[in-house]
Amino acid sequence: MYDAFVTALAVFVGVAFHELFGLGMFSRPIVVAPLTGLLMGDVQTGLLVGASLEAIFMGVVNIGISGSAEPALAAGLATAFSIKMGGNTHAILPLVFPIAVVGLQLLNMIFSFVCGPWASKFFKYAEQADEKKITRLHFGMWFVHFGLYALIPFFAVLLGAGAVKTILNSIPHVIMNGLTVAGNLLPAVGMAMLMQMLWDNKIAIWFFFGAILMAYLKLPLIAIAALGTVIAIAIAQRDFQLKKMSNKTILATDNDSTTDSGLNSEEEDFFK
Structure with a gap:
């Protein structure tokens, strides 16, 4: 239970504070993975996982609802499962990219179907010039959005890596093969994007x-x-x-x- 809670907390800090401070990059694997490792008592594994995943997700930047993968969920789960497997990071890394892709879709679904219906309230409070209600609703939706998302790594760690693997195995092989190819290309894409900006x-x-x-x-x-x-x-x-x-x-x-x-x-x- 403790491992599940601290993994969920690390993912929540990553995604929630990333948005709270204006894309503050708290959701990067190099932040979430060491934080998860610190809370679980194995910082070294957290650093190893964070460095490995940062190379994969280096070129991944999600803007608005348009994106490809959500790295914080992948980093938290990869660190937790690696620590539970005795520091075996290589065994869990192949599952990382599919988890990140599915995680982003779930994050967007929560935003669209849970937070979206409350948008009309903001217009109503704005017409009334009620700043306090706007502030309370804003931070309330912020907590609900990322709090619900943090339940995913909580139950994933609680149920175990086997359950996560079973869910991922239920995804059609064609889709999984495409995700695998895309995941292998991501490090090169990340370096190419950086070179294009800095060249x-x-x-x-x-x-x-x-x-x-x-x-x-x-x-x-x-x-x-x-x-x-x-x-x-x-x-x-x-x-x-x-x-x-x-x-x-x-x-x-x-x-x-x-x-x-x-x-x-x-x-x-x-x-x-």
């Missing part, structure tokens, strides 16, 4: 530099990140020095121009 031809050489370090020199990611930090600091210091030199040149030019203007003005006064 700049002026600094593209550093991307290939990092790829060479990893592919041919077999350096770990931490070493590459540390090396990148050193290079970034060195470039920043050089740019700062160049900017100071440029400012001095501009200042000297302005002073020369001012001096020349003063001399010309004196000459004009003399000949007058």
